[in-house]
Amino acid sequence: MTRFRTARITPLVAALLVSACAAPQAQHQAAVPAAQAPIEIGVIAINDFHGALEPPKQTVDAPDGKGNEVSVPAGGAAWLASAVDALKAQHPENVVVAAGDLTSASQLASSLYLDEPSVGVMNRIGLEFNAVGNHEFDRGWQELKRLQDGGCAKNTRFEPCQLERFEGARYKYLAAATVMPDGSTLFPGTGLKTFGSGERKITIGFVGLSLKSIPTLVAPDRVAGLKFEDEAETINRAVPALKAAGADAVVVLIHQGLRTKGAGDPNGCNEAAGDIQPILDHLNPGVDVVVSGHTHWAYVCNYTGNAAAGPILLTSAGVYGKLVTDITLDFDPVTHKLVNRKAHNVIVQSEGYTSAKGPVTTTTAFPQFQPRADVSAYVKRYKDASLQLVERPVGHVSGPMEKESEGGVGAGGSLGALIADSQLAATRQYGAQIAFVNPFGIRTSLVPAADGTVTFGQIYAVTPFNNQVVTMTLTGAQIRATIEQGLDDSGDKQVLAPSEGMKIAFDMHRPSGSRVTAIALDGKPLDPAKRYRVSVVNFLAEGGDGFAGFKDGTERVNGPIDIEAFEDWLAAVPMRKVPAEDRTTQAK
CATH class of the missing domain: 3.60.21.10 (Metallo-dependent phosphatases)
Incomplete structure (x- = not known):
């Protein structure tokens, strides 16, 4: 059965x-x-x-x-x-x-x-x-x-x-x-x-x-x-x-x-x-x-x-x-x-x-x-009352970015990479070297107008939670273990979307808890003993989506609201390029 x-x-x-x-139905029922x-x-x-x-x-x-x-x-x-x-x-x-x-x-x-x-x-x-x-x-x-x-x-x-x-x-x-x-x-x-x-x-x-x-x-x-x-x-x-x-x-x-x-x-x-x-x-x-x-x-x-x-x-x-x-x-x-x-x-x-x-x-x-x-x-x-804010241009991007998945695993793709880059930029002043975004927190795709214009309403639809970005210290070993938590068998699977310079390779054919096969920052493997400054939204910092490893982060500093960091990143240049690199790679 x-x-x-x-x-x-x-x-x-x-x-x-x-x-x-x-439930099974009779082919013909007499009138009653x-x-x-x-x-x-x-x-x-x-x-x-x-x-x-x-x-x-x-x-x-x-x-x-x-x-x-x-x-x-x-x-x-x-x-x-x-x-x-x-x-x-x-x-x-x-x-x-x-x-x-x-x-x-x-x-x-x-x-x-x-x-x-x-x-x-x-x-x-x-x-x-x-x-x-x-x-x-x-x-x-x-x-x-x-x-x-x-x-x-x-x-x-x-x-x-x-x-x-x-x-x-x-x-x-x-x-x-x-x-x-x-x-x-x-x-x-x-x-x-x-x-x-x-x-x-x-x-x-x-x-x-x-x-x-x-x-x-x-x-x-x-x-x-x-x-x-x-x-x-x-x-x-x-x-x-x-x-x-x-x-x-x-x-x-x-x-x-x-x-x-x-x-x-x-x-x-x-x-x-x-x-x-x-x-x-x-x-x-x-x-x-x-x-x-x-x-x-x-x-x-x-x-x-x-x-x-x-x-x-x-x-x-x-x-x-x-x-x-x-x-x-x-x-x-x-x-x-x-x-x-x-x-x-x-x-x-x-x-x-x-x-x-x-x-x-x-x-x-x-x-x-x-x-x-x-x-x-x-x-x-309500739409009319919010229209001025919804339609306010916040920047330009070079192309559309969709929500993505990799072989049944939630993945941030280019949109997750763009958001991670915005949070890294907003927290560099706190020593941030890496930022991570949980793909399940990305709510929809981002499709700019023909000239690349993106509005506040669009970016809010992408990330509507008004979370605060938190910067913390984690060792390389802690970072690896935390990424594993998104790929283990205890719940829905997602690979954290990393900021520029970070590469993650994983293999879902491997046993739960050992699916991350490589992590590199700026071309160098992450040192398990080295301390890194990492930025994530407060939802993740408190162990959200099952990423309990972030709760072990020390030397915490509260930064900006995520939507504000995203808007500032888009507005900083005339045209923000869609991240082209594959920062997460799943073995086939």
């Missing part, structure tokens, strides 16, 4: 793609009286929206059913609202849910306003439950509480309520595994929603939770005083309580996920693996559906690796609102037993754009949504 099984698509003629079956027909509930799910108010100028690559893979321009809050509305129309009994990271690492029009407009968008879409993700802690748990409760308390260096008094989220944040010092959870851990009435009344229970590893993903002061408990144990405690409260089915919303391999298919589950797998393996019976996130991967699959718990329908809608998951749950009208569950990721096709590789156009192979007028107007208000 395989651990994951891909749900097969059953196309129907409709305004939008219908769900792929995640309405009172005896299954009770259908629609669960409409998203994750990792990341404040993508406007179309992110990215695609969803999907098979068109005719043997072709099509790149579909997707995303944007107003188009997402229309897609959700279309699914609500298909499911008169419905609930809209999310699996975290709706805010932070956001577009500038949202981030400048502390993601208040992203919350406003979700209120307008009709979101009801959201599991807290890791990025929702980026500004601290006190600011996250403000997003839930509303108000204008100032918890960051940015001003809240700049355009309007913030009312807070009308949806409920769920954080079952996030525990305060007094033993209570930061937010409620579970929720219930009842559909219908009388004998046809159905109740669905929801468990929402974050990753246990959040302390490694967020600056420590942002989560000070909080404890993050084991995910599976937390779910196993919550399910019986929900059942006792009348839940006929249980849906878990968790900010953890999978990655798949092979051809692009947002409804596939090919060679799926990820950190959610051991969580699923330790679940007790009672969980019917898991809505996941965090990896930014899209998939629909049946998880069959835990025989005791039975098959679990597992979904993710990718990232930036480019997809929305249509989940259908059918219940027996007499026993209220869940008799069928199916899901399909619907592409939120929006508008065409120009990428680093040329024009990306809309296609009739998938449904085309129109932007919902009220959400468009709401987004426009």
